Structures are given as C-alpha cells and as structure tokens.
Amino acid sequence: MFVRSAADASSPLHSLRELGLNTDSNPIISLNEFTYKKGSEVYGEKEPAEYVYQVKRGAVRSYKLLSDGRRQIGAFHLAGDIFGLENGSSHRFTTEAIVDTTVRLVRRQSLELVAQDDAMVARNLLSMTTSNLQHAEDHMLLLGRKTSLERVAAFLMEMDQRLTAAGIMALPMSRRDIADYLGLTLETVSRALSRLHELGILGFIGNNQRQIVLLDRPQLASLDLQN
Amino acid sequence: MFVRSAADASSPLHSLRELGLNTDSNPIISLNEFTYKKGSEVYGEKEPAEYVYQVKRGAVRSYKLLSDGRRQIGAFHLAGDIFGLENGSSHRFTTEAIVDTTVRLVRRQSLELVAQDDAMVARNLLSMTTSNLQHAEDHMLLLGRKTSLERVAAFLMEMDQRLTAAGIMALPMSRRDIADYLGLTLETVSRALSRLHELGILGFIGNNQRQIVLLDRPQLASLDLQN
DNA sequence: CGGGCACTTGATGCCCATCAATACGTGTGG
DNA sequence: CCACACGTATTGATGGGCATCAAGTGCCCG
Structure with missing residues (x-):
C-alpha cells in the first residue's frame, strides 16, 4: 500500500497535498493532529468512517477478525501513509497503533465536498484507492500461493x-x-x-x-x- | 466483485449505464461487442490497458502467475460484471474466457475523457474500484486464515x-x-x-x-x- | 465410438501449526 | 541497584491438514 520512500515520509504533507488538501487555499479543511498510545484502537470495523488519517510518526496495523479470533492484517501504515480512506460510509478494517503514533486527520465529508468540484482531487482519490487495490491483489497471490x-x-x-x-x-x-x-x-x-x-x-x-x-x-x- | 443479482444481469447495460456511458447522450463512446472462445485470453498481465470490458454472456477468470506456474485467481467475472478497469496504463491480471464469452468493450481513453468533465462518472469509477478493493480485502482474510x-x-x-x-x-x-x-x-x-x-x-x-x-x-x- | 479431460477417491508425505520449554530484554517496585 | 515478573522471541518435539501421488470412473467431444 502506498509505496513510499523515506524521502517522502520526511516531507510531511506530501500525501495530503497530493489529495489537493492545501489548507491555504481550502480554509474549510482543518488538519488536526492526534496521538494514539501503543496498542490503542484508532477505529473499529463497521464504525462510521468520519475521518481520513495520515501517519505523521509511528505505525498502524489494519486487520479483520474471524469470530474465533483468527486475525488477518491487510496492511501496515507507516510514516507518510494515508489510511481510513474508505469511500463508503463505514470502515472495513479495525486499525490500531503498533507503537505510539501521531496522525493527522481530515473529515471525510470535507474531502468529498472538495472532490465534487475539483477533478484533480477526485482523480487522486481514485489513484490512491487503486494503489490500495494493487497492494491487495499482490497480497492475495502471496497468501494463496507462496x-x-x-x-x-x-x-x-x-x-x-x-x-x-x-x-x-x-x-x-x-x-x-x-x-x-x-x-x-x-x-x-x-x-x-x-x-x-x-x-x-x-x-x-x-x-x-x-x-x-x-x-x-x-x-x-x-x-x-x-x- | 460487483455483487449482482440475476435480475441485474438480465438488464444488459446496467453497469455501463451506471458509469454514465449512455450511448445516446455520448455519441463519442462506442460500445463494441466481441466474443472469446472458451480458454482464450482477453488480455495479458502488463499489457497496455486499452479497453474496459463488460461480460454480456459467459464468464471470465482473472489471475496472476508465479514463474513456476502457481496460479492465483483474483476474481471471476460473470454476466453483467465489468472488468479490466485498471485505472493505470497496464493490466495487473491476465484474463481468460472460462466458457465462450461475449463482452462489450469501451476504450479506456473515452472513459477518462468523460470522467474528466462529469463528476458523476468519476464518482462511479471510484465506487467500482472501491467494490473491487472490498472484495480483495475479504478474499485476503479467506486466503490467509480460513x-x-x-x-x-x-x-x-x-x-x-x-x-x-x-x-x-x-x-x-x-x-x-x-x-x-x-x-x-x-x-x-x-x-x-x-x-x-x-x-x-x-x-x-x-x-x-x-x-x-x-x-x-x-x-x-x-x-x-x-x- | 474412442480418446482424453474432469472429477472423485484413496494412500502417503510434508510443510506448517501446535504444544512446550527456554532465553532474553524490559520495565517495575522493593 | 537488583530481584522478579512479564512480554517477546527462539528453538525443539509432535501432530494435523492439506498437498502430492496415484488409480479409477464417467462424460464430453471430436
């Protein structure tokens, strides 16, 4: 997911800027920060997807559980990565901070409003979703056949x-x-x-x-x- | 992928209409048809993605191979389903007709042109990609843990x-x-x-x-x- | 009608899961 | 500062679920 070099991670707003979320030109959108302690949950599966997140520092795992506790982690999110971009009303994974982790967050609704008018932003939302899809497709090959x-x-x-x-x-x-x-x-x-x-x-x-x-x-x- | 009832499949253009590809109002876009024999390849992995397809009749498998021949099928595409929507320049799967299969096809470029101007079309492209992503996420759980x-x-x-x-x-x-x-x-x-x-x-x-x-x-x- | 492909079913084997013991590193509190 | 407890990782022993190998059946298609 979001293949990203150390250089990318060091220019903090890189990914959210890509989305067109420049706070200067879009005063509607606020970029808040929040820090999660090691092991704490950012959001749960099926919770309403209110925010989209970017890892500023730390690492996050997103996973699904079977009722008997078997767990499948779908992705790790590292510095610079964006996660929680569900493009539906609710989250499809549970996510937890692996270590103490600081994230930036944006209201999902704000994103959608901007995407409505700005084709560039819409395009970038699609390309990020496609990156996630590509990662998942490669991971299916790994899980099924390696x-x-x-x-x-x-x-x-x-x-x-x-x-x-x-x-x-x-x-x-x-x-x-x-x-x-x-x-x-x-x-x-x-x-x-x-x-x-x-x-x-x-x-x-x-x-x-x-x-x-x-x-x-x-x-x-x-x-x-x-x- | 694209969960779809028998009723949907019987109204042929359902999905492409959703995409906003109404041939009446968009004379630019031509919906050609083509039939593939059982076992024949529709396109190969890494080939340039020139077309997007919709199954009219038949069934298609899309898969990845390891160099020693191990195969992982990522999805089956049945009547009504759209596939080949890569949103990148090249295909990430190889696809083959499982039985004799008729498809409709649209030039990818046409789609992108329309999406540029029409927010509704862009929205639907994103929502279809998200459906594919959701299917892949569920399938990772199956492959990893069931x-x-x-x-x-x-x-x-x-x-x-x-x-x-x-x-x-x-x-x-x-x-x-x-x-x-x-x-x-x-x-x-x-x-x-x-x-x-x-x-x-x-x-x-x-x-x-x-x-x-x-x-x-x-x-x-x-x-x-x-x- | 014959050949071959698809499927089932059985026998065996192996890779990875499970169970278990130990080591190590970290944090805590006396 | 050290003893202790606990969480994490390694390593070994054993077992089981699925892969592999193999044989037989039936059916589709040429």
Missing part, C-alpha cells in the same frame, strides 16, 4: 523499500503482527528469519530482534518468485 | 448470490479454477464438496458436477465464520 520462506522474503523486501534508513530496517511490529500479515504463525516467521540469518542474507543489529540489516538483497529477491 | 471447508463454503455462498437462477447454481468454472481462486488444490476442493454433499447441505443436478443446488443455506453459512 511458501513461508517466500512470504517472509517478500515482507522483508516490502519493508526494506518502505522504512529502511541508513541501511537499517527498524521494524515497529512484532513477530505475531508479521505472521498475521503473512497468513502464518509467529513461530514459522521466526524460523524463516533464523534461516535467512543462517544463510547470511540478513543480520540483526545488537540484540534487538526488530532491527534488521539486509546483507544480500539479490539473494533475498531470488527467494521470492517474480510476479 | 480452513478448506470454510473457503469452499464461502465460495458457494458468493456464487449462490451471483449466479443462482431457479434454485440451481450452474458453475462455469472447473475444480481447478475454484482451487486457484481459494488457494487450495483441486483435490481438496473436490473433497470439501463431497463432504458438503454427505452432510446434506448441497445436491448435484443429474450427473453434472457443476450444477449444484443448495439445500441448507443456513448450515452452509454457519460453516463460514462471520467476518
């Missing part, structure tokens, strides 16, 4: 693109989160990471199991079969 | 809604297609259907293994855990 090692390799390459800074990838999410994103168990994720470590494809920084260095991106890429 | 029996039950309920006429569901697709849609093998799909048959939940019409009658929808629904 092995555990391929899934973990694909995950690392996705995160490498989205949050590596200075060669170090600092994952905000736990093994369980990764597992629920990849349709695996946390043990299987852990074993796959250990295996990649043994193979010399990745290393851990110090004793922090969430700080990872990719030592051999080509070999990692070769483990995940091309689309 | 058991084989749950998947097959969910498949039957989806198809029941979309193509049951006179109480009979006539599936156009093979067991292999169903398997590649559900992230299973064809044997597992077959066993699940046999099991549902034994349980008295479904019956087959005559000796045609693709004509199914649902005998106990409530029980079928109970096998697939609520979202």
